[in-house]
Amino acid sequence: MPGKQTEDGPVEVEAGEDGAEEDLGGLTLEELQQGQEAALALEDMIALSAQTLVNAEVEQLYQEVRPLGQGRFGRVLLVTHRQKGTALALKQLSKTSTSLRSFLYEFCVGLSLGTHAAIVAAYGIGIESANSYSFLTEPILHGDLITFIQPKVGLPEPEAAQRCAAQLASALEHIHAHGLVYRDLKPENVLVCDPACRRIKLTDFGHTRPRGTLLRLTGAPIPYSAPELCAPAPLPEGLPIQPALDAWALGVLVFCLLTGYFPWDQPLAEADAFYEDFLIWQASGQPQDRPQPWFGLAPAADALLWGLLDPHPRKRSPVGSIKAYLGQPWRQQEGKVEGLGEAQK
Template sequence: MPGKRPEAGHEEAEAGEDGAEEGLGGLTLEELQQGQEAALALEDMMALSAQTLVHSEVDQLYQEVRPLGQGRFGRVLLVTHRQKGTALALKRLPKMSTSLRGFLYEFCVGLSLGTHPAIVTAYGIGIESADSYSFLTEPVLHGDLISFIQPKVGLLQPASAQCCAVQLASALEHIHGQGLVYRDLKPENVLVCDAACRRVKLADFGHTRPRGTLLRLTGAPIPYTAPELCAPTPLPEGLPIQPSLDAWALGVLVFCLLTGYFPWDQPLAEADPFYEDFLAWRASGQPQDRPQPWFGLAPAADALLWGLLDPHPRKRSPVGSVEAYLGQPWRWPEGKTEGLEEAGN
């Protein structure tokens, strides 16, 4: 519920890589073709990368300095090259929980995204050891975004929230331009480049998929789950994914940056009173219906979040809409909550 600090796992399961017919789940022929081209390009890159893997034990090539991160499927370590002394980040995935194909997929998605300033730069070095697969990226040394989100306060400086949001929006736009959907936006996957949290980079592309890939929800929804994934899907195999899933997740993350809390536990009106209150506020547009978790947000934040958190995916604002609200206050000064101008109907 709101009041818990942001933390969440991943709740979607892949049902198939094949696209849908035109119009299925709102997918147009052009969108379907973009996703198929991205899938084919990744398959080609994976085939080439499989032939160029370095076969060696990691500690023969690199000296471990310290851990940088730990996830469900692997560890990220700060290492130095034993001969050159170069500092690098190494993501290590155990073979017992990672297939060669799964490793190659994540490795190649990172490579395919190039050198966007808000995406962790992947280097073209994949390593197969006796018990693990590894790949190298640039090191980002200030941890992830979760440690900068403070309950009731948000980030230390309100301007930092805007800096983070616009960089993440740009990164997601870049991913979408490659025919891909990120699908795993959360503070734990946003790495921080400086102590003031003014520069961030998106990492971890294991859940990224081509547009149109069919997905279905397994298990309970989490706050970042878009409501269309909670509804009955057009096919038993799942919903063809769209960039609008990332827009919803970005809206939830921006809310967390500004307040320190999730806006709701799950986007199901019948199961979550906080989400039900949000829908009622959207329907009325009246100040007296503003839910308590939204107190303190300024009109620009209301408008931005109403767009990103539209329950209808085709009406939802794209991630790039963040830019239109930069330079405006997103929070009122402490104690000022009256006289708020409501977001549009």
């Protein structure tokens, strides 16, 4: 009997005699097994990490240099080791808003994924202080991607959008290969390694979950929310999450990189005219009849985004589909189309 995970623990779901995907909320047995294996591996890491936490006040071990980021539940600081002088990034989470398990979960997900070039490298040092939990990562000093996106422009350099998209797709493929779904792709979670925005790294894995974890949409949908999260869940406990959620968010982010604004406010046709126009345009199969928000994009960008933003998750292109469009023009400007290579008519 295959089991599924909720955010509170496993839920057992029995497949039908023919192993129909509908009995598993749309997952195949292979997909469900991959998620289970990822969940078990994380549980083992959490148990081990709980035994190896360093009990100390952060100030005793590290000297604060400056803040790098601030979130609702914690902050990221640039610090130096007091004895060795090594520069590090320290993420500190308050105990008033973060449980030990939540801290260990994010810490262990980062450790399991941090070998990828486009993912922030995590170091195996977790610290419990009187009022906080902390862990250490490599320092990324040029802020997050949101500061590089200009309103109504996107990333000004034509090649930058493709570079960022390619690196993010590779990072997400790495996450999916580990049986996990990232679930929180947005510019604020993409750190920039250099002023020219040539190298980026994905960070913040507090929302990452094993494939098949049962979830419900909490709060109002946002542009990055996939439409299946807004629909009635296929199982009473919720929607079994799939990598297609990350593909949708990647499509929205690529649109922002190219235009400097969201394609819509929420993926609900009855509530958002921009999203309804997109669905009509996509169903028409006529790229030349583009809605106003899509003016300025090249045909290759149309095809890429139509695939990533397919409203049906099983038909949606995987994140790796970006590779087929690299080097082609994604943006039109002044009668010319710009891409990774030489501008073309």
